Amino acid sequence: MSHHLLEFKDVRFRYPDGTEALKGVSFLITHGESVGIVGANGAGKSTLLLHMNGYLLPTSGSVTVGELPLRKETRPEFRRKVGVVFQNPDDQLFMPTVFDDVAFGPLNLGLPPDRVRERVNDALRQVGALALADKPPHHLSGGEKSAVAIATVISMEPDILVMDEPAASLDPKGRRSVIGLLNSFAHSKIVASHDLDLILDVCARCLVIRDGMIVADGPAPEILSDATLLAENNLELPLTLQGRAAREGTHR
Amino acid sequence: MSHHLLEFKDVRFRYPDGTEALKGVSFLITHGESVGIVGANGAGKSTLLLHMNGYLLPTSGSVTVGELPLRKETRPEFRRKVGVVFQNPDDQLFMPTVFDDVAFGPLNLGLPPDRVRERVNDALRQVGALALADKPPHHLSGGEKSAVAIATVISMEPDILVMDEPAASLDPKGRRSVIGLLNSFAHSKIVASHDLDLILDVCARCLVIRDGMIVADGPAPEILSDATLLAENNLELPLTLQGRAAREGTHR
Amino acid sequence: MHMADALLSPAVGATFWAGTIGTIGYASKKLKEHLDDRKIPLMGVLGAFIFASQMINFTIPGTGSSGHLGGGMILTVLLGPHAAFLVMASVLTVQALFFADGGLLALGCNIWNLGFYPCFVAYPLIYKPLAGDGRSPRRILLASMASGIFVFQAGAFSVVLETLLSGKTALPFTTFLLMMQPIHLAIGVVEGFVTAGMIQYVRAARPEILDSSASSAPLAAGISFRNVLIGFVAFAVVTGGALSWFASAHPDGLEWSIGKVTGMGELPEQKRGIPAALKSVQEKTAFLPGYGFKPAAGEPKEKKQERPAWPNVDAGTSLSGLLGGVLVLAIAFGIGWAIRAYRRYNRPGSP
Amino acid sequence: MSFETAYSGIGRLDRLSYRDTVIHRLDPRAKVVATMLFAVVVVSFPKYEVLSLLPFFLFPILIGALGDIPAGFIARKVVAVSPFAVFVGIFNPLFDPGVVAIAPGVSVSAGWISFASILVKFSLTISAALLLIATTSFPGICRGLRRLGIPALFVSQLLFLYRYLFVLIEEAIRVVRARDMRAFGKKGAGVRVFVRIVGTLFLRTVERAERIYGAMLARGFRGDVPSMRSEMFRPADAIFVLAAGGFFALCRFVPVPQMIGRLVGGLAG
Ligand SMILES: Nc1ncnc2c1ncn2[C@@H]1O[C@H](COP(=O)(O)OP(=O)(O)OP(=O)(O)O)[C@@H](O)[C@H]1O
Ligand SMILES: Nc1ncnc2c1ncn2[C@@H]1O[C@H](COP(=O)(O)OP(=O)(O)OP(=O)(O)O)[C@@H](O)[C@H]1O
Numbered sequence A, B: 001m002s003h004h005l006l007e008f009k010d011v012r013f014r015y016p017d018g019t020e021a022l023k024g025v026s027f028l029i030t031h032g033e034s035v036g037i038v039g040a041n042g043a044g045k046s047t048l049l050l051h052m053n054g055y056l057l058p059t060s061g062s063v064t065v066g067e068l069p070l071r072k073e074t075r076p077e078f079r080r081k082v083g084v085v086f087q088n089p090d091d092q093l094f095m096p097t098v099f100d101d102v103a104f105g106p107l108n109l110g111l112p113p114d115r116v117r118e119r120v121n122d123a124l125r126q127v128g129a130l131a132l133a134d135k136p137p138h139h140l141s142g143g144e145k146s147a148v149a150i151a152t153v154i155s156m157e158p159d160i161l162v163m164d165e166p167a168a169s170l171d172p173k174g175r176r177s178v179i180g181l182l183n184s185f186a187h188s189k190i191v192a193s194h195d196l197d198l199i200l201d202v203c204a205r206c207l208v209i210r211d212g213m214i215v216a217d218g219p220a221p222e223i224l225s226d227a228t229l230l231a232e233n234n235l236e237l238p239l240t241l242q243g244r245a246a247r248e249g250t251h252r
Numbered sequence C: 001m002h003m004a005d006a007l008l009s010p011a012v013g014a015t016f017w018a019g020t021i022g023t024i025g026y027a028s029k030k031l032k033e034h035l036d037d038r039k040i041p042l043m044g045v046l047g048a049f050i051f052a053s054q055m056i057n058f059t060i061p062g063t064g065s066s067g068h069l070g071g072g073m074i075l076t077v078l079l080g081p082h083a084a085f086l087v088m089a090s091v092l093t094v095q096a097l098f099f100a101d102g103g104l105l106a107l108g109c110n111i112w113n114l115g116f117y118p119c120f121v122a123y124p125l126i127y128k129p130l131a132g133d134g135r136s137p138r139r140i141l142l143a144s145m146a147s148g149i150f151v152f153q154a155g156a157f158s159v160v161l162e163t164l165l166s167g168k169t170a171l172p173f174t175t176f177l178l179m180m181q182p183i184h185l186a187i188g189v190v191e192g193f194v195t196a197g198m199i200q201y202v203r204a205a206r207p208e209i210l211d212s213s214a215s216s217a218p219l220a221a222g223i224s225f226r227n228v229l230i231g232f233v234a235f236a237v238v239t240g241g242a243l244s245w246f247a248s249a250h251p252d253g254l255e256w257s258i259g260k261v262t263g264m265g266e267l268p269e270q271k272r273g274i275p276a277a278l279k280s281v282q283e284k285t286a287f288l289p290g291y292g293f294k295p296a297a298g299e300p301k302e303k304k305q306e307r308p309a310w311p312n313v314d315a316g317t318s319l320s321g322l323l324g325g326v327l328v329l330a331i332a333f334g335i336g337w338a339i340r341a342y343r344r345y346n347r348p349g350s351p
Numbered sequence D: 001m002s003f004e005t006a007y008s009g010i011g012r013l014d015r016l017s018y019r020d021t022v023i024h025r026l027d028p029r030a031k032v033v034a035t036m037l038f039a040v041v042v043v044s045f046p047k048y049e050v051l052s053l054l055p056f057f058l059f060p061i062l063i064g065a066l067g068d069i070p071a072g073f074i075a076r077k078v079v080a081v082s083p084f085a086v087f088v089g090i091f092n093p094l095f096d097p098g099v100v101a102i103a104p105g106v107s108v109s110a111g112w113i114s115f116a117s118i119l120v121k122f123s124l125t126i127s128a129a130l131l132l133i134a135t136t137s138f139p140g141i142c143r144g145l146r147r148l149g150i151p152a153l154f155v156s157q158l159l160f161l162y163r164y165l166f167v168l169i170e171e172a173i174r175v176v177r178a179r180d181m182r183a184f185g186k187k188g189a190g191v192r193v194f195v196r197i198v199g200t201l202f203l204r205t206v207e208r209a210e211r212i213y214g215a216m217l218a219r220g221f222r223g224d225v226p227s228m229r230s231e232m233f234r235p236a237d238a239i240f241v242l243a244a245g246g247f248f249a250l251c252r253f254v255p256v257p258q259m260i261g262r263l264v265g266g267l268a269g
C-alpha cells in the first residue's frame, strides 16, 4: 500500500521572477485519504498542486509518491500515479471530440487500441458522460466539461486524484454532481478550493495554507469550524455551518 | 422617478447560429429594487443581461429604461443609464492602468478632465481601491480586479447597476467584501449568480430563469427557500439555509 | 532571425525605419477609412495571442527539434493586410522591448522583414490567387505552404541584405545566403503547414470569422496599395541587384580587401593623402543617414577604404589606448557600483 | 519550461518598470529619444572600433544604477538573446584573417577585432533597450510614441496587446501544462495536436475580444480610445536629453580612452 503515499518534505519553491510561493511545506498523505487544501487567493494552493505531478520541481526539499522521488527523469512515472485536474476545463479539453480527449493520455502511455477504448469507456461511464463521447468539447455545458476533464485524468488510472477548484462556475446541481463524483472515487484525493462546503462534503482532512506555509492540518470538520483560524486566512465558516439566522443578525 | 424603471416586454432573442436563448421574457424593475437572477448553466442569464445595455438587441419584444426604448440609435444613452459589470474582470479591465480604465467611461461621456478625475477618484474610493490607481490591471489580485471592475461602471454614475457573477473565484473574504460593496450601492441593482447565498444577502427580489423563460418572480427569501422550484432549475437551497445537519443526513 | 542593432549601420537602420514608419502610417490610414470598431480590441488581443502561441512549443516531425508559430500569415488571412501589418508591428515592438530581440534600431528592419512580406506581398500575390474562395482545403494548404515558404525566404534574404549593406560582417554574401535560406525553407514549410491547419480549424468552428475578414478588406484598398507594392519591390530588386553585382565582382569580397589593407607595410601611406582625408570626413559624418548607401551602390572601393582607426595606429599608441579603455570601463563600473552602494547605505533593510 | 522562464523575464521587467526612481520619473519621450540616439551613435562607429565604444558603457550603467535595476538580471538577458549576433559575428575571424598589432609583440587578426566590436555594440544597444523598458512603464512608452507622432490606431492596439499579453500567455501556459501532463513526452507534443491547441486558443481569443468589445461599448466606446494624460516635458527631461546627447557626441568625436591612456601613460612615464 505504501505506493499510494504522497509525501512533501520541506518543499520550497521560488518562481523564476523571485516570488517565493512555497516556504517549506511538509505533509504526508496516506492511502485512501481525502484531503482538502484551503487558503486565501495567492496563498500557494495551485503552486502546491503543480508539484504533485512534477509540473514544477521543488527549489529545495523533496516530493515522493510511494518509493518514487520526484525528479526530472521520474516525472512521466509520477504523472501516471498522480492525476491532476486543473481549474478551468477549457484549458484541458483540446482534442476534436470528447472520446479523443479522454483517449489522449492512455494513447500516449502506449496502450493498445482496445485497452484504450476500454479505459475511455470506463472513465466516461464513471463520470456519467458516456453519451457525450462523440461531441466536440466546446459544445458542452459547463458541468459536462468539468465531468469530461475529470474523465481525461481518470482514464490514466492514477492512484491519487488531485483537483484544483473543481466546481467553479457550475450551477448548484453541477456542483453537487462533482461532489458525488469525487465521493465515488475510492483512491486518495486532494482538492483545493475556496468552496469550503464542498471541502467539507468531500474531504475528511484539511490543510490550511497561508503565504506558502501550512498553518493548520487536521480533521476537516474541526478545522473548518474554527472561525478564528479561518478568519486569519481570509476564509470564513462554511455557509452550511453559518446558517441564515446568524448571518441576518450580523450582516444586514 | 420613472427614469429608473427597467422594463422587458416579451423579449425574444435568437443567436445567429439559431440557438433561441430568450423565449419571451417580461418583467418590470422599479427604482431602488435589488433583483437576483438565478438559473441553471445555459438558462439564458448572461444573454438577458446583455440586453440590458443594448449589447444585444431583442429579436422581438421591447426593452425600455424610463421612457427610453432600446433601439440601435438609443444605445449610447441607454448605456449611460444602465451600467453592466461582466463576469470576468479581465475582460472588463482593458486599459493599461486602473486610472485609465475607470476614466474610460467618463471620458467617452465627454466630461471635462477635472470632472473625470473627480469621478474616477470617487468611484475608486467607493470600492476602496484608490491606492491602486496607477497600477496595471494584471498586477492586481482577483479581489482587487473585481472591485476595480465595479468602479469602472460606478464612475459613469448609472441609474441601474447590473452584474454577472460578481464573486466567482474570489476567496471567502473577497466575496464578502463584494457583497458589502453591492449592499452599499443605493440605486437599482440586478445580479445574476449561481451563488444563491450571495443573492440572498444582496437582493430583495429574485427571478428564476429556465430555458429562456422566467419561471418564477418574487421575494428572494421566498423563492430561494422553495426547494422544489429550485430543484427543477438545477439549483438547490442556499447553503446557509441548508445547514449542515440536514446535509449530513442525506449525503454522507 | 531577428536582426540585431550591432550588425546594422545607421543608414540601413534608418532606411528601414523610414519604410516601416511609412507603412504603419499608410496601413493606419487605410484601416481608418473603413474600420469596424470591433477590430481595435481584436487586433490587440490577437497580437497577444501570437505571443501566447509562441509559448507553445511543438516537435517538428522527423527532427525532434521544436518550433513555434511566426504568425504573420495567419494574421493576414484573418484580419486583412493592413490590420495584420499593424499587429505584427506591435508584436515586434513588444519583442524588441521586453524580449530585447534585436534592439531599437533594428526594429525597423524586423518589422519590415517579418511584417511587410506576409501582409503586402504574400497575401495579395500568392495566398489569395492560390486559395481562391478559400473553401477547398487542398487549395488552402497549397496557398499557405507557398506563402509560408515565400515569407520566410524573403525575410531571411532581407536579413542577409541588411547585414551586408551595413558592412559589419565579413561573411561573404553567398555563404551567408546559403546558410540562411535553407534553414528558413524548413521554417517556412512548418509555418505553412500550421497556418493551413489553423485556417481549416477556424473555418470548421467559426466560418464567419474568415468570411468577415475577407469582406472587410475590400479590393478598392488593393489598387493603390499595389502601386506602393511595386515601389517596394523595385526598391528590393535594385538594392539586391546592386549587392549581388558587388558580391560577384569581388568573389572573395571583403577578405580580399581586408587582407590587402591590413598589410602592415601599406599603413603609413594610408595615413596621408586624399583617401585618408576622405576617410576621416566619412568617419566624422558616419552617423548621418545616407552614408552607407554610397559605397554599396556603386563605389565598392570607397567602402574598403572606410578604414577605421584601429589598424592605422602603431602598437605603442594602441597600448595606451588599451590602458585607457580599461580605465574608462573601470571608472564607469565604479560609478555604477558607488551609486548602488550609496542607495543600499541609505536604505538599510531593503535588499 | 523554457517558455515559462522567458515569460517570467517579461513579468519581472514589467514589474521593475513601475518602480519610482529619478530615471522612472523622466518623461518617456526623453528616454525613448535618448535610447534611440544612443543606439544610432553606437552603431555609427566603424567596423573595427572597439576602444572608443567603451565610454558608452557609462550610459547603461548610470541608467541601471540610478533606476535601481538589478545589473545581473539585465546582463543575463543580454546573454540570452545574443546567439544570432554572435553567430553572424563569429565568422569575422574566419573570413578576415589580416593581422593587427594591439601591443608591442602582441597581434590578433582583424576579424577578432571586428567581432569584439560587434559584441560590444550588441551589449550596449541591447542593455540600453532593456533598461528603457525596465525604467519606463509600457503604457508610458506608448504615450511617448503617440506624442512623437505615431498613429493613434497603432498605439491603441499596442496597448491592448500589452494588456492581454499576460492574460493570454498564462492561458497558453495552462493549456500546455494540461497537454504535457498527459503527453508523457510522446507524440502528444506533435504538430497536429499543436494546431488544435493553437486553434482552440485562437477561438477563445476571438471570443475574449468580443467580450472586451462588449465591455468597451458598455462604457460608451465610439471608435476612439480616449486619454487624458498630458504630462509636461519638464526642464529635467530636456536636461536629460541634452546631457545624454552631449555625452554621446563627445564620445563619438573624441577618442576618450586613447586620450586618457596617453595622459596616464604620460604621467607614468
Ligand atoms: N507563474 C508565476 N510566476 C510568478 N509568480 C507566480 C506565478 N504563479 C503564481 N505566482 C505567485 O505565487 C503565489 C501563489 O500563487 P498560487 O497561484 O499558488 O495561489 P493560489 O493559492 O492558488 O491562489 P488562488 O486561490 O487565487 O487560485 C502568489 O503570490 C502568486 O502571485
Ligand atoms: N454567442 C453565442 N452563440 C450561440 N449560442 C450562444 C451564444 N452564447 C450563448 N449561447 C447559448 O445561449 C443559451 C444561453 O446562454 P447564457 O450564456 O445566456 O446562459 P447563462 O444562464 O449565462 O449560463 P451560465 O450560468 O453558464 O453563465 C445557451 O444555450 C448557450 O449555449
Ligand SMILES: [Mg+2]
Binding pocket: A045, A046, A047, A164
Ligand atoms: Mg489557484
Ligand SMILES: [Mg+2]
Binding pocket: B045, B046, B047, B164
Ligand atoms: Mg452566464
